[in-house]
Amino acid sequence: MQIRAITPDDHAVLCALWRRTPGIQLRSDDEYAPFCRYLARNPGLSLLVEAEGVPVACLLVGHDGRRGYLQHLVVDVPWRGRGLARALVDEALRRLAEQGVVKSHVFVLDDAPEALAFWQAQSRWGLRSDIRVFSTREAQA
Template sequence: MALRPFLPEDIPAARALWQATPGVGLSAADEPAALAAFLTRNPTTCFVAVAQGGLAGTILVGHDGRRGLIHHLAVATDSRRSGLGRRLVEAGLAALHAQGIDKCHLMVFTNNAGGAAFWTGIGATRRNELALYSLPTARR
């Protein structure tokens, strides 16, 4: 299984994988045009895993110049428990490190036990003292 940069032409297959993956939440930010813009802003930090011509995994990683943020780490069901998720995370973190970013955050739905177990298993620290808030950029 080969890792390579996430390219705009991977968007349809990535969206199909995310839609088929429990625990992945999609929004308007995951529409093709928005994803293409994200990839343009983060061309060296996002990766896909390809196996036998198909997409087996994805990770979107970006940063604000200070902290990284992981979005949509997903591995196809038949490729799980192979170390692929860890490899994708390591590639994203290495790309952030190469850009001088020393810490990366991620979000997991509280009811996603499998996701929480994965992140804990690879050494991520759950931050119970923080609360996530969201605001739309267009005020109503």
């Protein structure tokens, strides 16, 4: 198995992995064009693990220059329990640190109990109780 950077060519297989993973919600931002823009904006940061050429785990990673953002951390069911998620997170944080980004965030859906359990078990990650997230899909004119 190896960790490598995600490329635009990985989009279809990653979408299939995300679709079969409970707790992952796909939105229009996960379509091909936005996916490619995200990768171009954050070169070499989004990662996948392959076993015999087949992606079995992935993590989308980006930053705004100050904070890192981790999204869509997925390990396919047959590959869980082998430390792949932790390896992806460690590699992502290492790559972010190389770019001077040392603080990161992950947003976890309330209806994703396995994801919540994973992040709560990570000693260096703490649940924030001092903020709320507000989102919009509309651009200002």
